[in-house]
Amino acid sequence: MREIVVGAAQLGPIQRAEPRAAVVARLVALLDQAKAAGCDLVVYPELCLTTFFPRWFMEDQAEVDAWFEREMPNAATQPLFDRAREHGIALSLGYAELTPEGRHFNTQILTDRAGRIVGKYRKIHLPGHPEFDPERAFQHLEKRYFEPGDLGFPVFRNMGAWMGMLICNDRRWPEAYREMGLQGVELVLLGFNTPSVNSQNAGEGPEMRRFHSDLSVQAGAYQNATWVVSVAKAGVEDGHPLNAGTVIVDPNGVIVARGETEADELVVHPCDMDATVFGKATIFDFKRHRRIEHYTRIASQTGVIRPDGTER
Amino acid sequence: MREIVVGAAQLGPIQRAEPRAAVVARLVALLDQAKAAGCDLVVYPELCLTTFFPRWFMEDQAEVDAWFEREMPNAATQPLFDRAREHGIALSLGYAELTPEGRHFNTQILTDRAGRIVGKYRKIHLPGHPEFDPERAFQHLEKRYFEPGDLGFPVFRNMGAWMGMLICNDRRWPEAYREMGLQGVELVLLGFNTPSVNSQNAGEGPEMRRFHSDLSVQAGAYQNATWVVSVAKAGVEDGHPLNAGTVIVDPNGVIVARGETEADELVVHPCDMDATVFGKATIFDFKRHRRIEHYTRIASQTGVIRPDGTER
Numbered sequence: 108m109r110e111i112v113v114g115a116a117q118l119g120p121i122q123r124a125e126p127r128a129a130v131v132a133r134l135v136a137l138l139d140q141a142k143a144a145g146c147d148l149v150v151y152p153e154l155c156l157t158t159f160f161p162r163w164f165m166e167d168q169a170e171v172d173a174w175f176e177r178e179m180p181n182a183a184t185q186p187l188f189d190r191a192r193e194h195g196i197a198l199s200l201g202y203a204e205l206t207p208e209g210r211h212f213n214t215q216i217l218t219d220r221a222g223r224i225v226g227k228y229r230k231i232h233l234p235g236h237p238e239f240d241p242e243r244a245f246q247h248l249e250k251r252y253f254e255p256g257d258l259g260f261p262v263f264r265n266m267g268a269w270m271g272m273l274i275c276n277d278r279r280w281p282e283a284y285r286e287m288g289l290q291g292v293e294l295v296l297l298g299f300n301t302p303s304v305n306s307q308n309a310g311e312g313p314e315m316r317r318f319h320s321d322l323s324v325q326a327g328a329y330q331n332a333t334w335v336v337s338v339a340k341a342g343v344e345d346g347h348p349l350n351a352g353t354v355i356v357d358p359n360g361v362i363v364a365r366g367e368t369e370a371d372e373l374v375v376h377p378c379d380m381d382a383t384v385f386g387k388a389t390i391f392d393f394k395r396h397r398r399i400e401h402y403t404r405i406a407s408q409t410g411v412i413r414p415d416g417t418e419r
Numbered sequence: 420m421r422e423i424v425v426g427a428a429q430l431g432p433i434q435r436a437e438p439r440a441a442v443v444a445r446l447v448a449l450l451d452q453a454k455a456a457g458c459d460l461v462v463y464p465e466l467c468l469t470t471f472f473p474r475w476f477m478e479d480q481a482e483v484d485a486w487f488e489r490e491m492p493n494a495a496t497q498p499l500f501d502r503a504r505e506h507g508i509a510l511s512l513g514y515a516e517l518t519p520e521g522r523h524f525n526t527q528i529l530t531d532r533a534g535r536i537v538g539k540y541r542k543i544h545l546p547g548h549p550e551f552d553p554e555r556a557f558q559h560l561e562k563r564y565f566e567p568g569d570l571g572f573p574v575f576r577n578m579g580a581w582m583g584m585l586i587c588n589d590r591r592w593p594e595a596y597r598e599m600g601l602q603g604v605e606l607v608l609l610g611f612n613t614p615s616v617n618s619q620n621a622g623e624g625p626e627m628r629r630f631h632s633d634l635s636v637q638a639g640a641y642q643n644a645t646w647v648v649s650v651a652k653a654g655v656e657d658g659h660p661l662n663a664g665t666v667i668v669d670p671n672g673v674i675v676a677r678g679e680t681e682a683d684e685l686v687v688h689p690c691d692m693d694a695t696v697f698g699k700a701t702i703f704d705f706k707r708h709r710r711i712e713h714y715t716r717i718a719s720q721t722g723v724i725r726p727d728g729t730e731r
Binding site: 231256259260263269276285291318319323359385391393414 | 543544545546567568571572573574575576581588591592593594597598600601602603617619620627630631634635637638641642671672673697699700701702703704705706708709710711713714715716717718719720721722723724725726727729730731
């Protein structure tokens with residue numbers, strides 16, 4: 108038994124005008140709850156310090172950059188790091204990263220129990236579009252404000268386990284889990300902001316969106332025999348609803364804990380890393396069963412090429 | 420609207436002593452039902468002409484080869500092909516293939532409405548083990564009797580749609596769906612024989628096995644915006660229970676039709692190929708969203724290599 112008690116720290120909405128200090132106070136309150144609940148590790152959602160700003164079309168780069176963090180920790184987040192160290196709780200949190208070279212990433216970090224950053228991931232599967240799209244019910248401009256991550260899908264040793272991270276839309280891509288599965292991942296930490304309605308299809312509402320989220324996370328967990336902790340930012344941000352759907356999924360793909368609100372809420376589950384062993388040794392023993400000679404399109408061909416040569 | 424009415428022709432058990440002629444008569448009866456139901460295409464399960472013989476340990480190669488077909492159609496299956504041509508119904512069926520060169524494959528074929536074979540797939544992800552395993556509750560010797568398929572994951576044009584095939588354990592491997600998704604697949608035809616209890620874990624019973632099957636098929640459908648028709652052989656074969664779980668899944672990953680028995684049963688659904696368009700053009704528009712530079716492990720590394728260099 109290698110148990111890690113995980114707290115999935117779902118956030119309710121963050122309005123555009125809400126300052127980082129107020130948000131960090133909410134994060135710290137959840138961290139104190141996590142301490143009381145015996146958590147070893149707390150996971151916050153994607154872009155957890157601000158509203159989901161990619162819904163807003165901005166042309167002034169200074170206005171854009173104001174949503175980004177130039178270092179981590181920084182003045183605004185230091186109280187969170189300090190409290191985590193005090194409690195001896197490891198953290199994973201998402202934020203918009205502006206590098207010294209001026210590069211923009213949608214980033215998540217992982218700390219150890221001493222508050223030291225031991226891992227970083229930069230979101231690879233950016234959804235949405237780069238220019239204003241008048242056809243959409245609302246904008247989703249991640250392809251405008253971020254570049255795709257440049258760190259691959261790294262796996263880190265932390266607290267005696269192999270941990271990786273994914274961000275939001277990454278969870279729908281089996282390649283993302285598999286890259287980590289091939290590094291022996293045992294615990295995937297994932298945060299998301301998902302609009303409750305598809306901006307291009309008003310008929311795809313909260314229930315279908317929740318189903319797609321659960322389905323993707325459960326399949327990623329099962330097919331790689333790993334725990335997945337998937338944490339939402341939820342509720343209505345300046346009139347735009349974000350879907351809830353915080354879940355903790357075991358290595359069988361079973362949802363073992365689920366958020367019940369659209370507000371700040373801590374979902375706790377003890378995750379035994381040894382529960383990953385059976386799947387990794389039997390049906391998903393990659394070494395015995397994978398046939399990479401038949402997977403060449405996956406890593407060499409980006410888009411669709413039909414047998415008749417047509418593309419899409 | 421490009422509608423294909425699909426009949427998923429689940430089979431109940433086939434006992435070891437049951438001759439092929441008796442099985443083919445059952446297949447023909449299902450085909451007649453399919454005609455009455457207005458089907459355009461009927462899909463039968465994996466190894467649909469015999470019992471699931473890989474549960475039996477055999478050392479005499481002649482005894483093994485008796486379970487294989489040396490040509491298709493052959494004398495036993497010609498009545499099925501004749502009836503299909505009469506009805507104008509396309510077929511997909513699985514069988515054990517022995518080639519003129521003496522190679523053994525777990526194979527599935529696809530015909531057009533005129534009964535001509537237009538596609539062949541040979542199972543790539545063979546589960547189980549090559550030698551007698553005294554630790555198991557029962558044997559699963561696919562790695563003994565078959566070699567892995569050598570045709571990749573081909574996609575075929577048939578009846579105005581792009582169709583591919585998978586067999587049983589293939590359905591748990593996202594690489595399999597993705598290879599076909601990258602060729603624009605719209606309809607995946609899949610047959611399986613899945614023991615109701617895990618031979619290495621008596622605690623993993625029919626409900627969990629059904630859940631894993633549904634989860635894998637639904638994720639494969641959603642993440643590639645394709646229809647999947649997944650057809651069971653079910654019921655107790657010579658004392659060995661096979662799990663039911665025939666489903667037809669739409670390109671949103673939703674189960675739209677489901678078998679209700681463990682016997683011969685036709686599950687019918689009209690599948691609109693144009694329902695695949697939205698997903699392929701938006702969230703799973705591979706050309707815009709996939710990042711193959713970060714997928715290199717998938718096609719170059721078979722087993723797990725952890726960041727510290729240890730393997731499994």
